[in-house]
Amino acid sequence: MIKTQNLWKIYEIGNEKVQVQALRGVDLEVEKGEYLAIMGPSGSGKSTLMNLIGCLDTPTQGEYYLNSRLVSQMNDDELAFIRNKEIGFVFQTFNLLPRATALHNVELPLIYNGTESKERIQKAKKALEMVDLTDRITHKPNELSGGERQRVAIARAIVNNPSLILADEPTGNLDTATGAEIMKLVDRLHSEGNTIILITHEADIAAHAHRAIHLRDGKIEQDEKVK
Amino acid sequence: MQFLESIGVALKSLIANKLRSILTLIGVIIGVMTVIAVVSIIAGMNKYVADQISSLGSTTFFVDAGWRTIMSEEDYLKVLKRKEFTLQDMEAVKKGCPLCWKVGAEMVAYRKVKYREKYLSDVEIDGSTANITEISDINLSSGRYPSEFENLHNRRVALIGWEVADNLFPGQDPLEKDIKIGNYYFRVVGVAEKRGTFLGISQDNFVMIPITTFNKLFGTKRFLAIFVKVESFGSMQEAQDQVRLVLRARRHVPYDKPDDFAIMTSDTFMELYRNFTSTAFIVMIGVSSIALVVGGIVIMNIMLVSVTERTREIGIRKAVGAKKKNILWQFLVEAVTVALVGGLIGVILGSIIAKIVAATTPLPAAIEAWSVITGLIIATSVGLFFGIFPAVKAAKLDPIACLRYE
Structure with missing residues (x-):
C-alpha cells in the first residue's frame, strides 16, 4: 500500500543556506492492514518521514507511492485531496478546533469532501460512537478531558474511512492510564482492519505494533517484526 | 455549503471576540455611517431644491x-x-x-x-x-x-x-x-x-x-x-x-x-444649482469615504492578526483536506461578513443621523433605497478588497509549520 524509494528530504535553514539532511534515502514498504511503529530519537527524521507519508510535504528526492499512486510529485491541492481521502491523523497535541464542538470537529474532513450535512452528521455521530463518546458530542475541547479529546481526534481520523491512520505520539500528552486506554482503542481499530502507523519514541507504546522501524540520522537502522 | 459554513464561522468568531469585533466594526461603521448621512443630506437637498424650483x-x-x-x-x-x-x-x-x-x-x-x-x-x-x-x-x-x-x-x-x-x-x-x-x-x-x-x-x-x-x-x-x-x-x-x-x-x-x-426657467435654476453644488457634493462624498478606507485597513489589520492567531486552526483544516481555496474563502467570507455587519450598522446609524440632522437643522435629508444598497455594496467591496491579502496569506501557509505553531 505504501512504497517509498530512496526518499530524501533536505531542508535549507536560514539565509546562509545551511543544508540539513533530514532523510537520507529511505526505502519502506507497508502492506494493507499492517500495524507499524516508527521509532527513533529526536532528530532521527521520524517527524519528517511522518510528514511525507502523511502527504503534508513532498520529498526533495525519491518516489512515494500510496495505493499505487505517485504522490511525491503532486501539488498542494492534490495532496490536500489525498490527505482528505486516504489519511487520518492523530496528533500528540490532539489538534482540535478549540471553538467547535466534538461533533463539528469530527465533521471537518467531511466538509472538505463535500458530504451533505445530513449524511455528515450521521457519519460523524457513528465515528464518535465507535470511540465511545456518544454523550459528549456537543462538548467543546476545553470541556473534555485529555483522553476524551484524543478520542475525538481518533473519531475525526476514522470518519472518512481512510486507508491509513497516522498517529504521532498519540499518548505523549496523556497520563499512563489514559494512554493505555487510547492504545487499546488504537489496537481495536487495527483489529477492525485499519492500517496503522505509530510514530513514537516510547518502546512500550511501540510494543503494541506488529512491526517496528528504527530511524537514525535519516536512515532506517533496523526493521523488525515485534510479534 | 462551505460558504454557509464560512459565514457561520465568521459570525461565531465575531460573537466570541466581542471587544475585538467592536473595534473591527467601528471603522466600517463610521465609514458607511458618514457616507450614508452625507449622501442622504445631499439627496434631501437636491430633492428639496428641485421641489422649490419646480414651484416656479x-x-x-x-x-x-x-x-x-x-x-x-x-x-x-x-x-x-x-x-x-x-x-x-x-x-x-x-x-x-x-x-x-x-x-x-x-x-x-x-x-x-x-x-x-x-x-x-x-x-x-x-x-x-x-x-x-x-x-x-x-x-x-x-x-x-x-x-x-x-x-x-x-x-x-x-x-x-x-x-x-x-x-x-x-x-x-x-x-x-x-x-x-x-x-x-x-x-x-x-x-x-x-x-x-x-x-x-x-x-x-x-x-x-x-x-x-x-x-x-x-x-x-x-x-x-x-x-x-x-x-x-x-x-x-x-x-x-x-x-x-x-x-x-x-x-x-x-x-x-x-x-x-x-x-x-425652472430648468435654468436647476442647472445653476447643479453646476454650483455638484463639485462640492463630490468632494463631500470623497472626504467621507476616507473613513471607509480607514475602516478597510482596520479590517485588514484584524484579519492579519486573526490569521496569525488561528495558524493552528489553518494547519488542522489543511491536514484534514482543506484546499487553498477553502482557506481563502473562509477568511474572505469572514472579512466580508465583518464588513457587511459593519455596513448594516453603519446604514442604520447613518440614517438616524440624517434624520436627526433633518429634524434639528434647516438641512433636509432623504434616505433612499439606492444609497442604502450602495452603502452595503461599498462595505462588501471594502471587505473583499482589504480581506484578500490576509486570506491569500492564510491560504499559502504551510500545513506542517501551522501544526507546529505555538
Whole structure:
C-alpha cells in the first residue's frame, strides 16, 4: 500500500543556506492492514518521514507511492485531496478546533469532501460512537478531558474511512492510564482492519505494533517484526 | 455549503471576540455611517431644491439683466454694466409677444419695516404688478392681494409675509393696520400663507407693494424682472424667442452678440444649482469615504492578526483536506461578513443621523433605497478588497509549520 524509494528530504535553514539532511534515502514498504511503529530519537527524521507519508510535504528526492499512486510529485491541492481521502491523523497535541464542538470537529474532513450535512452528521455521530463518546458530542475541547479529546481526534481520523491512520505520539500528552486506554482503542481499530502507523519514541507504546522501524540520522537502522 | 459554513464561522468568531469585533466594526461603521448621512443630506437637498424650483412652474419664465444667474466676479462686473429693465420694457413684451399669456414685473429692495415700537430690518420689499400673484404662487392666509386699481394709482397698500405678520403683530390681526416701510406708511391689506425656509433662509420675510408705488418711493433702477406665464408648456420655447426678439431690438443688441439679459426657467435654476453644488457634493462624498478606507485597513489589520492567531486552526483544516481555496474563502467570507455587519450598522446609524440632522437643522435629508444598497455594496467591496491579502496569506501557509505553531 505504501512504497517509498530512496526518499530524501533536505531542508535549507536560514539565509546562509545551511543544508540539513533530514532523510537520507529511505526505502519502506507497508502492506494493507499492517500495524507499524516508527521509532527513533529526536532528530532521527521520524517527524519528517511522518510528514511525507502523511502527504503534508513532498520529498526533495525519491518516489512515494500510496495505493499505487505517485504522490511525491503532486501539488498542494492534490495532496490536500489525498490527505482528505486516504489519511487520518492523530496528533500528540490532539489538534482540535478549540471553538467547535466534538461533533463539528469530527465533521471537518467531511466538509472538505463535500458530504451533505445530513449524511455528515450521521457519519460523524457513528465515528464518535465507535470511540465511545456518544454523550459528549456537543462538548467543546476545553470541556473534555485529555483522553476524551484524543478520542475525538481518533473519531475525526476514522470518519472518512481512510486507508491509513497516522498517529504521532498519540499518548505523549496523556497520563499512563489514559494512554493505555487510547492504545487499546488504537489496537481495536487495527483489529477492525485499519492500517496503522505509530510514530513514537516510547518502546512500550511501540510494543503494541506488529512491526517496528528504527530511524537514525535519516536512515532506517533496523526493521523488525515485534510479534 | 462551505460558504454557509464560512459565514457561520465568521459570525461565531465575531460573537466570541466581542471587544475585538467592536473595534473591527467601528471603522466600517463610521465609514458607511458618514457616507450614508452625507449622501442622504445631499439627496434631501437636491430633492428639496428641485421641489422649490419646480414651484416656479413649468409654464413660467422670467427675464432680468442677469442678476439672478451670477456665478462669478466676472459675471457680476458684466451685469453691472448692463442697462436695467423698466416698466416700458414690460409693456413692449406684452405687445410684442402674442404667446405670452400673462406678463408682470417685480422689483426688489431691502428696507426696515416698522409697526409701532416693533420693527424688522432688511425685509425684502417686492414692488409687483397686480398680476404677479397669478404668475407665481403666493397664497393668502387672510385679506386680499393689492389690486390692479391700486397699482394704477400708486396706492400705499401692502401684502405682508407670514414672518413679518408674526413679528410685528403677535396675537393681533394685521389687516387694516399701518406699517412703516423705510420712511413711508403702508396699509396692510393681506397676509400671505407660510412658505417655510429654503436652506435656512426664510421665505416669509417679505412685503409686497404695487410696483408703481415702489417706483415712486424707492426709485426705478432696482433689478426689475419681467415675469411671463404662457398658456401651455408647448409654447414655452417660442414665447421665450418672441420675448428675446423684442428685448434685443429694444436694447439694440447687434445680431452677432449674445443677449445682454438672462431668460430663466425652472430648468435654468436647476442647472445653476447643479453646476454650483455638484463639485462640492463630490468632494463631500470623497472626504467621507476616507473613513471607509480607514475602516478597510482596520479590517485588514484584524484579519492579519486573526490569521496569525488561528495558524493552528489553518494547519488542522489543511491536514484534514482543506484546499487553498477553502482557506481563502473562509477568511474572505469572514472579512466580508465583518464588513457587511459593519455596513448594516453603519446604514442604520447613518440614517438616524440624517434624520436627526433633518429634524434639528434647516438641512433636509432623504434616505433612499439606492444609497442604502450602495452603502452595503461599498462595505462588501471594502471587505473583499482589504480581506484578500490576509486570506491569500492564510491560504499559502504551510500545513506542517501551522501544526507546529505555538
